[in-house]
Amino acid sequence: MKKNLLALFSLLVIASLALAACGGGTPATEEVVATEAPASTEAPATEAPATEVAEPVEVTFWHAYGTGSAEEIALTAILEQAAIDMPNIKINVLQVPFNDLFTKYDTDVAAGGGPDFFVAPNDSLGSQARAGTIADITDLVADKLGDYSELSQGGMMYDGKMYGIPESLKAVAFWYNTDLLPEAPATTDDLKALMEGGTPIAISYGCYHHWGFFGSFGAKIFDDQFNFVTDEANQANVTSAMSYLNDLYQISVANGLPRNDSDGLAPFTEGTVAAITNGNWAMGDYRAALGDKLAVAPIPAGPGGASNPLLGVDGTAKTLKPLLK
Template identity: 80%
Template structure:
């Protein structure tokens, strides 16, 4: 300002200063795009639902993952809603059919086929192409229907025989051993119900479906299935007579408190069992039988995506983060989930 006045006093024409000022103006104008480019990107909200029990090992581990995700994925705001397991599929399908619902949800693949046919979960085959190379073929198969990919695998699950080594030194190796233990008064909580006791069909050599998912109706196979059901009925009657738990929910407290020696349940329960029993907790397969090894159903939990979502690519990025190696290690360590990638340590 002082220099300008001095130049004017020396007789420099004022009109000569105008072009110089005009020439400076574009420079100021050119700075505007740079400021716009440096502005932080808009945060994208991604909402998902889960059905982990309140205070469960899985819910606690998930909370730890989300704390780290807030640091590693600042471009996303992740919103979470817990929905009771018995309600999550119906609530999700109903909301999606009405045009709403979350961007994604995590659940077993129990309803994958029906949801794929109904169009309530999205075909993500192209969106995840080349991104699932570390996931086992088995886990990817659990997310597919009619050759298309409908989810990102999160964990593998199956029913096994959990036991308390303070009450049962060795697990029963055969179905006869198991029955003898129960007849002898050893309290064991068999979880009766088609899903939980499915593995016993294999113990007697029976099949419900063949490898192409066709019902196996031949007489020899049906006789083996009948033998398995007769055996399970015997165990059921022993359980009733002794007042022992007959499902996984009723058996939780008695097993973790040490009033029953063993329980049949999936590996999703290991976190809670281990928290209660510590080094006393051990695990074995469902006993083999006269027909061979047991063959429990294998379930795959995964992330599924809403066709109504406007943030599908963001949701997929979040799901891939929540299933990366570090995430799987944490879930395995804290919640005893079985990872969908090659074994971790």
């Protein structure tokens, strides 16, 4: 649930900044020394007008949390509390299917629409920053992100500028049901042996989800400057990793096992699959279903060393609408 709470805290940070932007500063006061007042020769002063109430603000917020998921449930609870704590801000919420989120955002913003802010992975942050479709909030959040790690802030930055408030860090791991699998496999050989022996394990195949296995075989796709690593030794390691993944894939097909995180959700939470590879965004749903039976471990190490899954950052980004300017 930590991820969920951080996501919604980001929403409240944005809303609180909106309140700060709409409000004025408190005027300075001077200390008054009591003295005997002279007799008044003027009519008594009229009563000071009541403090002006902040005008209502209406904003639109998009998210892609699944219906009924732990993330959506937590978001709903925080929005209900936000309505109490910030009664002058009306937050209109739109759930957008994740696979449509970035396309819909780009299309709607190009047509002059879209949300005021949204929560999403930083997958498209660079392209959105270059296209000028999300706002540079560097000055807006200056000195307000002290509790956020440097790594998380970096995930919401492009070219030295901040384009969102970090919500969570995420990476793919090996989740397992201890009633069905008491210990996680320590190595890639152990994992393969389990699957060959009939233990039902849902491996999520696909570039993002299986990326960590490249590290298990000592393979790199990019160097530190994001150039492709093309030397012969590295390509041999990439081939070994892909050959291993193909072996697992063939076992999955032969045994009718789920081969992506969506198809694996129900079998894992219902106890018909012993383990699944997926990101920590699914932890709330897994924990709700399995309770203390849920355990997590890294993707297994291999002959090339430890696995190295991609590290992603989700965050709340602001569009170019003038809400917080």
